Amino acid sequence: MTRQVVLQLEPDSAKPIFLNLAAVIIREIERGRLKPGAALPGTRSLSKALGIHRNTVDAAYQELIQQGWAVTLPSQGTFVAEDLPDTPPPRSRERPAPTVAAPPRKSIDIAFSDGAPDARIAPRAELARAFRRAVSAPSFLRRSPYGEPRGSARLREALCEYLGSERGLVADPGDVIITRGSQMALFLVARALLRPGDAIAVEDPGYQLAWSAFRAAGANVVGIPVDQHGASIEQLAKLAEREPSLRAVYLTPHHQYPTTVTLNAARRLALLELMHRRNLILIEDDYDHEFRFDGRPVLPLAASTQSAHIVYVGSLSKLLAPELRIGYAIASPKLIERMATVRQAIDRQGDLPLEHAVAALIADGEIRRHARKSRQVYQARRDKLAELLQRHLASFCTFDVPTGGLAIWLRLSQRLDAEQWAAAAESMGLGVLAGTTFALRPRHAPNAFRLGFGALSESELSRAVAILARSRPRSG
Numbered sequence: 001m002t003r004q005v006v007l008q009l010e011p012d013s014a015k016p017i018f019l020n021l022a023a024v025i026i027r028e029i030e031r032g033r034l035k036p037g038a039a040l041p042g043t044r045s046l047s048k049a050l051g052i053h054r055n056t057v058d059a060a061y062q063e064l065i066q067q068g069w070a071v072t073l074p075s076q077g078t079f080v081a082e083d084l085p086d087t088p089p090p091r092s093r094e095r096p097a098p099t100v101a102a103p104p105r106k107s108i109d110i111a112f113s114d115g116a117p118d119a120r121i122a123p124r125a126e127l128a129r130a131f132r133r134a135v136s137a138p139s140f141l142r143r144s145p146y147g148e149p150r151g152s153a154r155l156r157e158a159l160c161e162y163l164g165s166e167r168g169l170v171a172d173p174g175d176v177i178i179t180r181g182s183q184m185a186l187f188l189v190a191r192a193l194l195r196p197g198d199a200i201a202v203e204d205p206g207y208q209l210a211w212s213a214f215r216a217a218g219a220n221v222v223g224i225p226v227d228q229h230g231a232s233i234e235q236l237a238k239l240a241e242r243e244p245s246l247r248a249v250y251l252t253p254h255h256q257y258p259t260t261v262t263l264n265a266a267r268r269l270a271l272l273e274l275m276h277r278r279n280l281i282l283i284e285d286d287y288d289h290e291f292r293f294d295g296r297p298v299l300p301l302a303a304s305t306q307s308a309h310i311v312y313v314g315s316l317s318k319l320l321a322p323e324l325r326i327g328y329a330i331a332s333p334k335l336i337e338r339m340a341t342v343r344q345a346i347d348r349q350g351d352l353p354l355e356h357a358v359a360a361l362i363a364d365g366e367i368r369r370h371a372r373k374s375r376q377v378y379q380a381r382r383d384k385l386a387e388l389l390q391r392h393l394a395s396f397c398t399f400d401v402p403t404g405g406l407a408i409w410l411r412l413s414q415r416l417d418a419e420q421w422a423a424a425a426e427s428m429g430l431g432v433l434a435g436t437t438f439a440l441r442p443r444h445a446p447n448a449f450r451l452g453f454g455a456l457s458e459s460e461l462s463r464a465v466a467i468l469a470r471s472r473p474r475s476g
């Protein structure tokens with residue numbers, strides 16, 4: 001039925017024909033004539049109907065796919081995406097069609113994320129199959145549909161095996177709670193561990209959403225500085241001296257968020273010593289462990305000691321996709337029990353079929369295969385971004401090629417202002433995160449960008465760096 005939607009090119013358009021056609025199709029999607037999931041006409045019939053070359057239709061479809069308006073299904077054709085882009089693609093390069101009444105909107109065409117993975121390479125078909133099996137299983141129809149607030153026992157077992165062999169963690173299922181992303185784990189730890197008025201030390205710059213979780217429990221969030229060796233444990237020790245209410249410290253030791261550095265060995269030892277001496281709890285957020293490209297593997301602090309002082313938090317958001325809300329925490333069974341009790345107040349249990357599906361992907365080796373494959377893709381993207389930055393921006397910025405993680409931390413020369421530059425880039429359709437996004441004390445915000453490369457293909461990286469270079473403020 002949808003194949004019969006009649007399309008007409010904009011007359012007198014200055015655009016290349018494929019962009020003209022792409023714009024017409026986007027307009028029909030926005031107007032609701034082409035609905036999410038609807039099949040687009042075949043390239044042959046549309047090229048005939050419009051009197052244009054079939055390759056031109058194909059190029060228009062590629063443009064739509066790249067912008068997120070359409071998807072291709074192998075041997076089925078091209079369809080309007082179910083999940084349409086939040087913001088329309090930029091109109092600045094395109095003259096608005098005379099019939100469109102919508103006001104012009106400034107929009108982001110391409111963005112450096114804060115370190116997101118590329119869902120396009122996630123094992124979606126395998127996950128869909130495993131999910132279908134989980135929903136079809138007889139256990140799905142059992143009499144008591146409510147289960148464990150700590151999450152599926154199958155997934156907790158599979159995770160313990162996986163984390164044991166991949167990260168050297170010794171845990172059993174009673175030490176684990178599965179959560180909806182690590183954000184929920186951070187929230188539950190905070191509620192279970194902190195009392196209003198307690199202080200918690202965090203890295204500055206660091207991860208704002210963790211601070212929100214701690215503040216929601218009534219805690220005071222206090223920053224410690226970060227340098228090329230990671231968070232300053234010396235400053236943490238000083239804070240512990242002067243702040244009797246300091247109860248915990250939240251760190252991203254593997255790939256510090258946002259600067260990407262790894263906490264060095266001397267500081268790890270000093271931290272463990274301080275935690276035991278001062279009775280501090282460490283919340284270790286190991287959000288993208290799999291993506292280590294060079295050098296020796298660095299194991300989590302939680303692997304170096306079976307201490308009741310460490311809560312280890314992880315996520316499948318970077319390994320698979322943030323859309324799948326699966327995270328976890330590993331801690332003493334007593335703390336896990338407390339977290340499970342808090343969890344029940346807001347969410348009786350997790351999404352069991354999804355948890356079973358992920359357990360199956362871990363058990364049958366799919367997650368490991370995907371980790372291996374995606375590590376190669378991301379390493380190539382890291383190298384590509386480093387090469388582009390070196391070629392186009394070396395006179396204005398410095399950076400270290402990160403040994404792991406999905407972002408490069410780009411330090412700007414003092415002549416340039418990161419926020420001003422980010423605003424200029426945005427006006428040209430490029431999203432980029434300036435240091436203020438990560439600063440606990442805005443006046444001390446680093447003059448830097450965090451450039452997530454994981455979600456961008458190599459050609460998208462080239463396009464993004466070209467815009468970044470073009471948008472550089474000239475005043476400085």
Ligand SMILES: Cc1ncc(COP(=O)(O)O)c(C=O)c1O
Nearest residue numbers: 181182183207257287315317327
């Ligand atoms: C520091 C840090 N921790 C954790 C996460 C993962 O969050 P979630 O598992 O809730 O998707 C992210 C994702 O951006 C992150 O940057």
